[in-house]
Amino acid sequence: MINTGKQAQLAQLKDSNAQLLKRLTARESRLNRIGMGIDAASQEAFEAFADGINGIAQGVEKTLRNERDAEAEKLTNEATAARRSSTHTSSDTAIADIMQDVKGCIEEQYLAAEKNLQVLASILGFFVDVDAVLAGCISVKDTQIFIRRSILAELSAFDCIFAAYNKIPNGSQIAVQTAHSRNGVPRDYVEDHYTQRTTKGGLLISEACIIHDEAHGMDHAPGIYTDEQISKWKTIVDAVHARGGLFFNQIIALGRVADPNFLDAQLKGPSNDVYRDREVKEMSVDDIHRFVQHFKQAAVNAMHGASFDGVEIHGANGYLIDQFIQKQTNKRTDEYSAETLKLPKEILDAVVQAIGASKTGVRMSPFSAWQGMRGDYDPVDQFEPWVRHIVSTYKDLAYVHFVDPLAGSSQEDFRKSDYLKKIVRDAGITVVSNSDLTLEMANERASKYGEAVAFGKLFISNPDLPARARNGWPLNEDYDRTSFYGGTEKGYTDYPFYK
Numbered sequence: 001m002i003n004t005g006k007q008a009q010l011a012q013l014k015d016s017n018a019q020l021l022k023r024l025t026a027r028e029s030r031l032n033r034i035g036m037g038i039d040a041a042s043q044e045a046f047e048a049f050a051d052g053i054n055g056i057a058q059g060v061e062k063t064l065r066n067e068r069d070a071e072a073e074k075l076t077n078e079a080t081a082a083r084r085s086s087t088h089t090s091s092d093t094a095i096a097d098i099m100q101d102v103k104g105c106i107e108e109q110y111l112a113a114e115k116n117l118q119v120l121a122s123i124l125g126f127f128v129d130v131d132a133v134l135a136g137c138i139s140v141k142d143t144q145i146f147i148r149r150s151i152l153a154e155l156s157a158f159d160c161i162f163a164a165y166n167k168i169p170n171g172s173q174i175a176v177q178t179a180h181s182r183n184g185v186p187r188d189y190v191e192d193h194y195t196q197r198t199t200k201g202g203l204l205i206s207e208a209c210i211i212h213d214e215a216h217g218m219d220h221a222p223g224i225y226t227d228e229q230i231s232k233w234k235t236i237v238d239a240v241h242a243r244g245g246l247f248f249n250q251i252i253a254l255g256r257v258a259d260p261n262f263l264d265a266q267l268k269g270p271s272n273d274v275y276r277d278r279e280v281k282e283m284s285v286d287d288i289h290r291f292v293q294h295f296k297q298a299a300v301n302a303m304h305g306a307s308f309d310g311v312e313i314h315g316a317n318g319y320l321i322d323q324f325i326q327k328q329t330n331k332r333t334d335e336y337s338a339e340t341l342k343l344p345k346e347i348l349d350a351v352v353q354a355i356g357a358s359k360t361g362v363r364m365s366p367f368s369a370w371q372g373m374r375g376d377y378d379p380v381d382q383f384e385p386w387v388r389h390i391v392s393t394y395k396d397l398a399y400v401h402f403v404d405p406l407a408g409s410s411q412e413d414f415r416k417s418d419y420l421k422k423i424v425r426d427a428g429i430t431v432v433s434n435s436d437l438t439l440e441m442a443n444e445r446a447s448k449y450g451e452a453v454a455f456g457k458l459f460i461s462n463p464d465l466p467a468r469a470r471n472g473w474p475l476n477e478d479y480d481r482t483s484f485y486g487g488t489e490k491g492y493t494d495y496p497f498y499k
């Protein structure tokens with residue numbers, strides 16, 4: 001007597017197994033197409049996973065056979081016993097026992113598959129909702145994020161990453177209520193801001209966090225260097241993780257653009273300078289060595305203290321690292337001159353040594369003139385050596401994040417920007433594009449170049465931006481610039497969801 005329910009289950013499992021394998025194969029070939037083929041270890045893990053899934057179907061088949069044989073045997077025994085004792089044993093009980101065995105056997109197979117899946121996840125380093133995959137609700141593709149050196153192995157329409165950059169307006173808890181407080185601990189509502197924007201498998205990049213007291217100079221900016229800051233960030237990161245999101249921490253030193261009102265140390269930058277009528281003193285080699293250590297320590301704090309998934313080094317927008325890269329601000333003639341790129345190289349190396357290249361992203365803004373940058377220098381001349389150094393030294397880097405030329409910039413700038421990005425892409429490292437992108441432009445970049453895409457302003461005014469993008473729901477483009485840096489939770493946690 002074959003249990004028809006079990007037969008249906010077997011058919012269903014076989015079907016979902018076949019579909020899963022088909023998706024895995026398609027995924028592999030897409031990965032290869034965009035130059036992110038998987039390595040031998042990952043391949044092995046995939047095979048282990050496929051074996052595990054096959055095991056489920058085989059297990060069910062086996063238990064069905066066992067069920068039939070055991071049932072026949074039991075019924076025979078039951079009949080014999082009944083004849084002998086002239087009492088009747090309920091065959092229902094016998095069947096229930098058999099079913100119990102069958103269930104146990106199936107569970108065993110599920111556990112084996114689950115284990116394989118976890119091995120796969122740990123090797124590839126991506127988040128997998130094992131239950132959901134086994135239940136056939138979502139595919140591995142939907143849950144994967146990191147495939148060793150790349151974020152988002154598959155980049156198709158709107159499979160982009162969404163970055164939630166945002167300054168915290170009064171977002172730091174101010175322990176001592178003076179205008180000079182730099183406690184740098186995010187307020188409680190910061191957690192709401194990020195969790196509102198968390199999607200399963202989506203990546204958030206935090207607002208820039210100051211790496212040390214002497215790297216400060218920005219009102220209300222959060223830090224990642226005191227115990228209190230780190231532990232507050234951990235609660236925020238945990239909340240993002242609990243919703244299945246991924247979270248990178250951006251780390252920053254201000255250098256010459258620091259506001260002395262929020263800096264306890266002397267105002268310093270790459271070179272002796274005057275910026276915003278403030279005298280900037282050239283950093284000594286000892287200063288530089290200390291700052292390299294601050295970056296390294298901040299990365300360790302972010303990863304091991306606050307449990308972030310990775311760190312983005314802020315090398316953009318006229319802050320310290322950018323100042324050292326560009327001749328416009330780095331007039332040094334020693335070993336730390338702009339030509340040597342020694343400071344950015346040392347910082348990147350220290351961070352990678354501490355947390356691994358696959359957990360490290362780098363941001364740059366070759367075309368930006370903000371905070372007195374760029375000048376008359378050619379962005380390609382200034383940034384190509386930096387880009388080439390990054391991609392040739394750190395094959396496994398998580399990503400390089402470009403701030404694109406502003407909308408309305410010259411075609412020449414956009415062409416040069418694509419030239420720099422291509423160097424990264426050709427090295428098999430993920431490019432993240434950002435700045436003034438519409439969803440259509442983002443989608444085009446993602447499908448044409450396999451880039452990941454980050455959003456700032458639109459993600460502030462649309463906490464559910466990924467859902468709106470996927471479902472074609474209208475966007476709220478009416479962001480209030482006055483509240484960007486402006487005061488309270490307003491403009492930070494109160495933008496509406498579409499549904």
Ligand SMILES: Cc1cc2nc3c(=O)[nH]c(=O)nc-3n(C[C@H](O)[C@H](O)[C@H](O)COP(=O)(O)O)c2cc1C
Nearest residue numbers: 165166167207208434435436437455456457458484
């Ligand atoms: C309120 C606000 C805060 C920002 N904070 C940061 C930051 O901490 N670090 C950073 O690299 N960029 C920061 N940016 C710049 C954004 O990351 C992004 O480059 C810029 O907004 C352009 O992209 P968008 O057109 O998608 O907004 C910020 C932008 C805004 C509007």
